[in-house]
Amino acid sequence: MIQVKNVSKKYGEKNILDNVSVTFPKGKITCLVGGNGTGKSTLLSIISRLVSRDQGEINLVNQEIVNFKNRDFAKRLSILKQANHPNVRLTVKELVAFGRFPHSQGRLTHQDQEKIQESLVFMGLVDIQDQYIDELSGGQKQRTFLAMVLAQDTDYILLDEPLNNLDMKHSVEIMKILRVLADEYGKTIIIVVHDINYASSYADYIAAVKDHKIIHFGPTDEIIREDIMKEVFDIDMTIVDNCNNKVCIYFK
Amino acid sequence: MIRILLVLMLLILSFLSLFVGVKDISIFDIHQLDKDELLVIFVSRIPRMVAVLIAGVGMSISGLIVQQISLNKFVSPTTMGTLDACKMGILFSMILFPGSGMITKMVLSFVIALAASMLFLNISSKIKMRSLIFIPLVGIVFGNILSAISTFFAYKYNLVQNMEGWLIGDFSAIIKGNYEVLYLGIPIVFMSYLYANKFTIVGLGHETATSLGLNAKRVTYLGLGFVAITSTVVVLTAGVIPFLGLIVPNIVSLIFGDNLKKTIGLTALIGAIFLLICDLISRTLIAPYEIPIGLTVSIIGGIIFLVLILKRAKHV
16 A cells, blocks of 8 residues: 655646645556646656655555665565666566566576566567567567566556557557456556546546646546546546446547 | 687787887797896886786776766767866876875876766756767867866966876886786776676666666766776876777677676776787887877777767667
């Protein structure tokens, strides 16, 4: 469980997060949705200690996150930021292996090797595991970085727009994998997505962000409503029930 | 396999370098050297060979480290002002503490080099345009500013000729007794190897490194410390050897990738071989005179650098 209490963040005079409080439930997928520049990414960065906050409290399993040692924190929580990864010449397998760094500090054990192999299989990267990542397509590269996060094997996984660069097939595959991670491995996943239908189809909870605040938080079913969608995204949507699965239609 | 070949090559070249020079010592006389010849070998030839080896290894690894830290393949002690800062440090120690020894020069030069590297990294992290070529250009401008300041003071205190001495790298003056600070570079090489994984992770970006539980700042400063020490001792003994830290790591990266645990040894080997070859060329081309090695490296390195830019540019 991650508890965020009254967290605020300003860049200069500009409010990025305004007194945000939210609790992300354990073992579930929570999607952060909302327009550009509303502070979703910053919230993820603050929770993962990449960015400092101006005020407020954040607890990970009832312990304030600043009190964790770097290495211990990295064993519990991992984050993958929006894809602008540097052009490094590491092979797919080498990069994924660095996901084990918090556990083994570079001296890979038998168990590490198994985790690495498992992640490669999970992400369908076995065939290209010896290729350099600077020679891959955007989607393959994104999946490689996701595999690294999987190999890190943390209870909490934060993903900032992981579906960028991915085609529909791979996007759906990633979301299914995340479902498996939550349902079978009990991972807590917080993810920023832009297409509301990925959230409505795969998330357990949705947190809707607008004007630097979380204006709605609740089970997916309760949030996917025409009036709430209008309030969050400022566009009219028709919501269709497709066998227990709501789909928002917003192309007109 | 490649490693064995490179090691063999290094051994042969090192051995060869003992028998090149003004005093004619033939390889075939090795079992019957007279007293004079032994003196030359122990006082001049071996120190020179060792100096070339350490400088070659040290500057190449320094380049590799700063390229990881700055996430830019074209940053190196030459293109980020570190070498100019070293010169500045030596000059200032001559002005402030005239007649002072090697240690004073070394300490002041190290401090200024470290401060300058940190300042450069700070400036470059604030630049929005993160193009592969732009950052090193800023570094070159930065280095030139440092150099201009040094030149100003050098004129004022009549030390211009002294300055020129370290401007172009030259191993010809190295003899037993004046190059030993270079040995400080050896532990740095081993430390770099121990930190290889951490430098690789820092090269993945600040955010990824932090997510993997690494204190990226600490590793960055440590790396800059390594580079400042190595640059200082090399400039102090041999002078500025440009391009080495730029081209050697780039060639290794293109062929063998960026996993430092795998490539740091190769970088060291190739750096040493490259500098030995340049040194041999410098000593034989206009024998019995010598071309300063800085010049040889500049010409050969400049050409390779151009080829690299064209090759790397495709990946940007």
